Amino acid sequence: MPKIEMRVNGKPISVETEAETLLVHFLRDRLGLTGTHVGCDTGQCGACTVHLNGEAVKSCTMFAVQAHGAEITTIEGLAKNGKLHPMQEAFREHHALQCGFCTPGMIMAAVDIVRRKPNADEKTIRQELEGNICRCTGYHNIVKAIASAAAGMGARS
């Protein structure tokens, strides 16, 4: 079995796993990080979005072995010292979730959008959310939350 070493939410991990283990199953079943969800399982819905070396990727469309040597961040890694990440705060503040199934993926995608496009306008945010599907909210409050978090995150740095 191939050995993989990576950092997950800042913690070094070194284990053996079958090559065919998808990253999402590795995170959920091996590491117990069940915040990362499986929605479609076909790369369309974005519920499984995590950060690979700071970039949003779909963990259902990647084998865990491909993350060897990488830094992975999941939804569990965003809050620091018991304090929610500004994007998590913004989702709460703007009522950007209903059932919450898409939310971990939405938030990971949203943090990535603001990293790449700190001044994204509403149209850009909607385009950038192309790969994240929400069955409940109609997206409106998600877009509002991202825009407001972008303003807040920009002001802090």
Place this chain on the structure above:
Amino acid sequence: MYTKPFSYHRPKSLEDAVALFGKSSDPRYLAGGQTLIPTMKQRLAAPSDLIDLGGLSALAFIRKSADMLMIGAGTRHAAVATSADVKSAIPALAYLAEGIGDPAVRHRGTIGGSLANNDPAADYPAAVLGLGATVKTTKRSIAADEFFTGMFETALQDGEIVTEIAFPIPEKAGYAKFPNPASRYAMVGVFVAKVKTGVRVAVTGAGPCVFRVPQMEAALAKDFSDGAIANIKVAADDLNSDLHGSREYRAHLVTVMARRAVAGA
């Protein structure tokens, strides 16, 4: 597990990768995995060995000379979309890359994987054929006109790795795509370029394989304006017809997208 078990290899060089390929019974190269992994999950592919090209830094580069733009096969769509060199040399190519799938797909998917796969609705084949680029491999150089041979078919031989795509820098180029609203793949995408050798028009999404439209090329060579091709229609007979659109609808879209590509060039 969804996929059949396989052996995973992380070669250190292209030579290693080719050697591993030769030694395995039913091997596949793995690049961004954005096509191959879904295919394996559906069990439409069940390779015995996956040879991961992802770690090969020799495949990830973008270089510009006076009249050429060279892109390594392992370059991610996101890197092409945001590269200052691509944006200045061939803005239409950066625009095309920015329109592939969604941000997460663009962070993983590579140009080499897209070309090797030659999906009839993929974007890059239109740019490679439209610009008359050269596909370089571990064995040879292949002209775009010879590379795309049919639906999911290319001139690549067993074990041959795409290493680089060399694009001539055009005087002008434009790309327009009508995306499938669900998948973002091209229902029809048209790449138009004015290069040294003349005008080239390449269409993806409409047929089983990317193709050129000589009639439009001739008209645009005389007058590079969208009006010049307003009355040129491709024949619908050989085009794709499916639940997303009839062949007549796609034929109509080819002219509309070609005009937009010219207007945007």
